[in-house]
Amino acid sequence: MGWKRLAAVAMVSGLALLTVPATATAVGVKGIGHNASGLQPNATPGSEWHGSYIWQNKHVWCVQYALPAPDSNVGYKEGDALLTKAGKPLATDIAANISYLLLRYSTTKSPDEAAALAHLLHTWTSPVDGDVNLDAKDAKHLAYDSAFYASKLPPVVMEAVARLKADAEVNRGPWTLTATAPKEPLIIGTESSWTLALLKANGKGVTNAPIGFNLTDAKLADGSVSGQATTGADGSPAVVKIISTGPNPSITAVAASPADKPVVHQPIPTDNMQRMVTTGGEKTLNAAANGKAKTAPGIVKITKIDSETKKSIAGVALRVTAKDQTSPAVKQDDTPLVGTDGKPLVLQTGTDGTVAVPDLRTPQEICLVEVAAPKGYEEFFDPKAPPAACGTVAAGQTLALELVNKPNKPVVPSTIPAGADGQTPVATAAFDTKLRPGLLLGVGGLVLLGVALAGFLVWRRQ
Template identity: 55%
Template structure:
């Protein structure tokens, strides 16, 4: 439990009154001359509030031990709802700089802890000694200004509505996240009666992530005043983004600082708040990539339609992988075969990144069979990067016109075979001029190799 440090102007001389109001004093036996006080005190340059009404005010020369349960002046345990109210008010208002709130907190503390108790001999009266005098709620209330009356009513209602125990929760977005792309995470601070608690300071710590617009790994935040969930725009920076929060919540029971001098007032401050933590995590991937394949006549550079192309991983035999980690396969479970469209292109989207991709021709377009070698087909490979389009280009050499060969009469026929020839190019941007892209998924094409024979 930590005491609140006051501004230097307040903490110059101690012991002394802090924030609040002087007013006509409630009478009791042998009361010293002087006004009464409703508000905080300064002890060892710290702002504190007192309980056990009418005992001596805190003295900076008197040491206190801490951690005892807060009891009534008659030595009885407080009702659970009263304990919860006090813990909440100490948590939410112990840092106040308002005289009305300081006086209101003092008034409520004395009302709840020093009420008349006939069984314990605690009573109101001018003939009652300070050790046994009860706090006269109405007498002291009437001597506070109207602004303090408003603060008392507001603070009491606030405690009734928002007292602890609280619960904290962090909710991550559903589904995988994309590295570099913001998504909404939520933080809730809820009370036992239901609904959220507004105005709660929250420290968020991020791993493999950052809040949009910030590079820091931590952030000091506050829940919305209306109690709605706190929303965070979180940008994953790694594969396992997580958000952890910590905050102070009201303790189940407030605690006090107890002096060695039994005639000295007991002091309270932040109420022995509880530390709440919550966290959530998600998985994140790099943005998917695209492969655009262009098929051209290697001589004229005109696009070629109808070319059958197999898309594989870097080894040329296993399937490429999609963003959802599934293999890119056709109906037979083997690497997918695509066919170029009328503009000579085929497109594969939603690929996991980074990833090496190879495109291998499995059947040449009509008119280009002569130079196609099935043992060394045209092939192009490249690496598709996050959020990028990889452009691969394959070229086919057209069939050459056949020139008839004169065979002398009576001699045996001869055959002139053309040698296989192909062109493979990897040229980013090379297909940028094509009008569009056609993706024919799962086309099962047979390998057709035709050779022209010379007559």
């Protein structure tokens, strides 16, 4: 990255600095930078130097203006947080500015940038504050006269001062790394877009920043499970195309950021010497995001067929159920597939004799149960054991089912062929009856009895 120019001084933070102590009058060796054309009153000779110092073959940067610069024979140890010359904590934004500028410019080869960096360091760490003032007679309490040196340094240095300060204001830490899963439902085997954002303290994105990542229950299109994405030239988030391979896809991301605060190193033998500062290197940022993925939804399509003609049957009501043919099936969003009555949904075959049920959770066994017999098929319909067709719908597939209905038995009327006269035939029946003699007597008696009764009834009426 363009911003990633690590300072050689950052190496100092990891060292145990146990060099033999020297006197506080040691004179530092100048590195890269500029001399101002004048020396602030009461400042230690050499304080007109604005730039780096060479300490044990390294370029280092100093604070505590006007005190003697470090000599290579002076040992340094890591101290606490960087304070102002008056012993007060730096403002958060100032500490972040210093940390960023040390990371970004401490290895600069430009004398103008080196002098500008030194000017900003002294301006921020040695301002007028209580006992630290511009009229102090000793170096320990002498504040840095920023306006004085601004008039004594070359104009190109002050131009660099403005540029570096603006750069720090825009790009300083702390940076924030975030990972975001898609909002839409995740489908196993289907590609989705995840985002990785690296934001600066001002909320704007870091430009062209690399972000490493690792995947779980997911892969890239080429099958790999790790990689590196880059933020946009405008700071927009990096987009990672991920294919979910399991129910719990996730991404973990890592990126480098300037340290939030500079690290200060103090001279071992005395306080009467400048401190050295470093960012302490980069800070590692981590972020993660996870989601829930499901198998692709499935479809069930059923066709109602006449068992004899093999033609489709329209207008047949079918109930969509689970395997038990009682409870409702489950939709892709894990909610039950029910009608307005809260019971398993009932659908009707269309004019083509088919009906489709989409967006079903997979894998799942589905049954379609006939609610009532269509007209002309009532005879073989048993409401206690209605016809049903079942099957398992797979991810992203259409399950095709057939449900066959047996038509009613036809009623065939008996007719007699029409006569020659063309009259409507009348069905008749002829009976040839044979009776035995004994039976004839009985019959005659019954006839006589009937006649007698008839006469009696006539008499009663009269």
